[in-house]
Amino acid sequence: MQKWIMSGLFFVACALAIALMFTLPGKEEVAHEEKPSMPEVTMDAAAADAMVKASCISCHGDQLQGGAGPALDQVGGHMDVEAIYKIVSNGKGIMPAFKGQLTDEEIANIALYLADHK
Template identity: 40%
Template sequence: MTTAFLHTHVLVVVLFLILFLVKAFLLFFNKHDTLNKARSSTKMLDIVFGTLILVTGGYLAFSYYGPLPSWLLIKVVLVLAAIPLSIVGLKRHNKLLAAVGVLIFGYVYGIAETKSLKIRADKGEAVVVSPNGEVGTASSDPEKASHPILTKLEGTQLENTKAIYTALCANCHGEDGQKGTSGAVNLQLSTLNVEGRRNVISNGRGLMPGFGSQLSEQEIELLALYSTLLKK
């Protein structure tokens, strides 16, 4: 369900931005008559897209595991401000408001891509997954190389993934992966690679249910990586 809402949210946001940028282009180049016609013909679409953005975004925020990170909270606030601001700017043919809307949407996109208010991804070595699913890093630092997944899972992202593991997995696997309730595999001894763990988390195995309908693809990926940290 979460994955469906995520895909819907992204699609609606893209469509809304395309319509907005086209109309902003008409405004900036003083095509007022064409802009009025475009606004009239897409008025209902604007309402539908704006509503869907709020509904799907609200659902995703509500379904987020753990405390919402600051970048996500700021993103939500900016989107809530940018949508009406942009609509008013186009309605009144106000180039300044429309330009501010464009800048806010651009900034929000940068935040979403980097998960940082500075629009700069956290520094760290890239995690490399080999063809057989083994995880490694390009770092030459032996200390970091000994725990390469921590480069991928750090800060709030690590806390959120721990929260997901605690909520969905710890009851059977235990906090350390060794509990073994209801036939759960000992994650410290499991020989499954990352890809195999992703498949099990998504589709389930034996008495374990699949969580593909509850978690996004990124959450499944991070949970699979996190589970490998429990290996001896």
């Protein structure tokens, strides 16, 4: 009886492994999803400041000193612009993703603006 149970479990595990091999995304797809490519933009500090004040100060503070979210007043000192772009685009932890709310160019402008805060 135990042999039948073990054989059945082995068969189910093999079938599940085969199904996952064909349905999970490949390395290239995952890399493309995880690292959105930042568009080339020239920083418009006034526009970025307005967007940050409209979208970020409720969690990060009016001077970006932190609050419900971490302090961003010196974020450029320990994160590069690509990392900031990725977090603003996709969100992280309790921070929501802004990918659908802002354009890629607006997110890139905010990332450049925040990367200047060192």
